[in-house]
Amino acid sequence: MDKNQNNPKKPKTPWPTKLAMEQIYEMNLWGGNKADFYSGEGSHHPKIVNPYLDTVTTFLSSFKKPLTVCDLGCGDFNVGKELVKYAKKYIAVDIVPSLILRNTEKFKVPNLEFHCLDIADADLPIADCAILRQVLQHLSNAEIQSIVNKLTAFKYVILTEHIPEGDFTPNKDIISGQGNRPKVHSGVNLLAPPFNFKVKEGTQLSAIVLDDGKGVIATTLYQIF
Template sequence: MPKKQNHPKKPKTSWPTKLAMEQIYEMNLWGGNKADFYSGEGSHHPEIVNPYLDAVTTFLSSFKNPLTVCDLGCGDFNVGKELVKYAKKYIAVDIVPSLILRNTEKFKAPNLEFHCLDIAEADLPIADCAILRQVLQHLSNAEIQSIVNKLTAFKYAILTEHIPQGSFIPNKDIISGQGNRLKIQSGVNLLAPPFNFKVKEETQLSTIVLDASKGIIKTTLIQL
């Protein structure tokens, strides 16, 4: 059974994330067809998407009893739609109301549901496995910490982050928005300060090496 959420209530904090993400999709700042929502190359480029899907589907299909999955920051659902059939229940979450409305109308499955939530502020749905695919990299350290505090409610988390090649100082703080930490030669590592996230086990699922200026996209499975 999925772990029960059990974390203290905190006063609501006013972060700019919702407005920033709405702006990204409304203004097509990540590219794509202006007639539709688009979550960027990380959700559509085959060289990025296919190795990720191979690794995650291998993990999800390894269970005799399928897991309940919570996709935190599901975006345009171009990737998530391929994972639904491997889950007992697939709960897809995003902060942008119009995006969730579009996804609800476009993607249908008996075991699929969509929720519009700010994952840094709201209680998260109960599930066995959380997926955070290139989500934390866009958030401030304060928001990441709020999310990290809730991840202990899951048995597993699959984290994908866009990081620099070679050595770098992790977790330099940013203001939430379109960009990530590459521009300041940094990337998110939950096991490093200031998060110091304690996990039972860490397994690297996939590493996609882009050109030197674009860094690495790394997917890690953590057991909690």
């Protein structure tokens, strides 16, 4: 008899994120036109988007040989579509199947491809640079840790997070979904516990202070060992 027969492995419980994100887009919980997908103000407001694009395009265009970029959590691709021309290959990933189908049909560029993946669970595409733009702020610490374990495969990571203005306690755990950590006066800091992400160098590319005390959209470039 197989010694493991009486102790079968429990099936892996899926992360709750996929259902939460599907609901967000199906019910337009982040606003926008109900006739289409919408990734929220962070992907469309010029005050947030334009400075981000300025700094990221400057970084990507600084290489003589363009980088392969993996956009982890590409959303409605309103931002990503502006970066494709600066990459050798641009791999855009999201967890919502209907969103990836829509993006694939809407954005057709030779060096662009879309993948439907749960980045906390699946193997990530091979690339030089990973982009995570206001993604981790919606995830539980367990999911973030799973993603962080894979980020060492990249040479560069460009991380954008919505954080409170001023002092705050980093990395308070939340349930994955529509909300984010600023609602509990926290924000993601990958260099702090429990993640303790080891990097060669970190450089802040931009910090956009939002109106009415809603916090800061901070973008940091990490160079990995």
